[in-house]
Amino acid sequence: AQSVSQHNHHVILSEAASLELGCNYSYGGTVNLFWYVQYPGQHLQLLLKYFSGDPLVKGIKGFEAEFIKSKFSFNLRKPSVQWSDTAEYFCAVNARDYKLSFGAGTTVTVRA
Amino acid sequence: GAVVSQHPSWVICKSGTSVKIECRSLDFQATTMFWYRQFPKQSLMLMATSNEGSKATYEQGVEKDKFLINHASLTLSTLTVTSAHPEDSSFYICSALGSLLHFGNGTRLTVT
Numbered sequence: 001a002q003s004v005s006q007h008n009h010h011v012i013l014s015e016a017a018s019l020e021l022g023c024n025y026s027y028g029g030t031v032n033l034f035w036y037v038q039y040p041g042q043h044l045q046l047l048l049k050y051f052s053g054d055p056l057v058k059g060i061k062g063f064e065a066e067f068i069k070s071k072f073s074f075n076l077r078k079p080s081v082q083w084s085d086t087a088e089y090f091c092a093v094n095a096r097d098y099k100l101s102f103g104a105g106t107t108v109t110v111r112a
Numbered sequence: 113g114a115v116v117s118q119h120p121s122w123v124i125c126k127s128g129t130s131v132k133i134e135c136r137s138l139d140f141q142a143t144t145m146f147w148y149r150q151f152p153k154q155s156l157m158l159m160a161t162s163n164e165g166s167k168a169t170y171e172q173g174v175e176k177d178k179f180l181i182n183h184a185s186l187t188l189s190t191l192t193v194t195s196a197h198p199e200d201s202s203f204y205i206c207s208a209l210g211s212l213l214h215f216g217n218g219t220r221l222t223v224t
Contacts, residue, residue, distance in 0.1 A: 004155075036215075043116070044205070044215035090155070098146065098213050102155040 003027075004093050006103035014111050015083055021076040021106050023091035033074040034092040034100065035065055044090070050074065061085070083112045115139055116208050118216030125196055125223055133191045133219045135206030141186035142208035147179075150203040150218070159204075162189040196223040 007022035025031065035047040048059025055067040065076045074091060091103040117136045125131050135145055143164045148156040160181050161169040168181035178200075180192040189208075193200055205218040 009153075043217040044207075046212065097161075098144070098207075098209050099158055099161065100146075100156075100213070101158070102148075104153075104155045 004091055004101050004103035006089075006091050006106050008106045009104070010107045010109070012109045012111065013081060016080050017110075019076075019078045019081045019085070019108065021089055021091075021108070023074045023076065023103055024072050025074070025091075025093045025101075026072065027093065027095055029095055032094050033065075033067060034094075035059065035063070035074070035076050036090045036092060036102075038088040038090065038105075040087070047076070047089075081108075081110050083110050086110045115210075116206065116214045116216040118206055118219055120219060121217060122220040123222070125221070127197055127223055128195055130192055130194045131196055131221060133193075133204055133206075133221075135189045135191070135208065135216050137187045137208040137210065137214070140208075140210035142189075142210055143186060144209040145183060145189040146207045146209070146213075147181060147189075147191050148205045148207070150205060152203075156205060159191075164189075193221065196221070198223045 003026045005024045033050040036044045037047050038044050047063050048057050050057045050067045058064045063078050067074050086109050089106045092100040094100045115138050119134045145162040147159045149159050150156045158171050159174045162181045162183040164183045164186050170176045183189040201223045203218050207213050207215045
């Protein structure tokens with residue numbers, strides 16, 4: 001079974017700062033990778049996903065993630081955050097079907 | 113807008129009673145739906161895969177007799193927590209698979 005590790009539990013930063021959230025997974029085979037965001041009081045929303053091809057994936061709201069196969073990593077980045085990026089961010093992996101394994105989540109707080 | 117409707121959004125019940133949670137795909141058909149459970153400050157844990165017209169597939173450690181899943185139509189799956197106990201208090205989230213995986217807003221269950 002695959003597992004997902006998110007390095008940071010809580011990240012606090014100021015507006016316009018750059019954001020990088022780490023995600024590592026353990027699975028030896030082919031995987032699909034996802035980042036989801038959960039804004040306060042809302043449902044999970046897909047930020048971006050990687051299935052194959054270019055390992056640098058661009059998502060919505062200015063987010064991007066890079067898949068580094070040799071490091072089993074799929075880190076999320078945003079060059080300049082806004083107050084509205086305050087949310088919970090989840091990395092997820094699936095090896096088959098859509099049975100996702102989620103990381104523990106990272107709470108991002110952006111201070112105005 | 114939301115494409116997966118989960119109802120109720122929160123419920124309080126007494127120990128020993130049963131609670132039914134509904135998950136509806138609003139504008140697409142979902143032959144497969146997933147039920148997750150999220151404990152505070154923890155990740156989403158997959159409980160079971162719900163397949164329309166067939167028995168649900170439960171993950172290891174999930175009691176199928178306690179968490180009854182019914183997927184009677186292509187747009188509705190229900191999760192019934194039977195004989196609820198305080199330790200069943202949690203956040204339950206469903207997702208429905210169409211062209212993408214969409215999540216419901218979740219149901220906060222509190223068992224007193």
